[in-house]
Amino acid sequence: MKFEVVSPILGFEKMKEADLERIDDIFAKLRGKNGDKEVSFTLIDPCALREYDIEIPESYKKPLDIEERDAVLILCSMIVERPIEESKINFIAPFVFNISKKRMLQVVLDEKKYENFGLMEDIKKYIRS
Numbered sequence: 001m002k003f004e005v006v007s008p009i010l011g012f013e014k015m016k017e018a019d020l021e022r023i024d025d026i027f028a029k030l031r032g033k034n035g036d037k038e039v040s041f042t043l044i045d046p047c048a049l050r051e052y053d054i055e056i057p058e059s060y061k062k063p064l065d066i067e068e069r070d071a072v073l074i075l076c077s078m079i080v081e082r083p084i085e086e087s088k089i090n091f092i093a094p095f096v097f098n099i100s101k102k103r104m105l106q107v108v109l110d111e112k113k114y115e116n117f118g119l120m121e122d123i124k125k126y127i128r129s
Helices: 058-064
Strands: 002-005 017-022 027-034 037-044 072-079 088-098 103-106
Touching: 027 072, 037 088, 058 088, 058 103
Parallel strands: 002 103
Antiparallel strands: 002 017, 017 027, 027 037, 037 072, 072 088, 088 103
């Protein structure tokens, strides 16, 4: 599913459009172009790992054009390592998708308000062996 990137993604400011491909109920791939360069992100549903209740700040809702009836999806970026238990999750800067209007952006949450969310958290904290 193609999305318009309505606010720059950190480090990938030239990306204007991205394609979201669901792998399963938990994982997804986000692909796009940052200028001439192809880029790809592995995303994960944070709710599959932990309680993840966030409020999208108004400054982000406006470019997403979120209305009450719109379907919204929140996914976090993941650095995949081998073994998988060494992978890292970014809970503080999730990707927010307005599925209804095909718009997306990356939200940077207030670290003081969400002090339990880290930038590079080990996935092994959340998976049982």
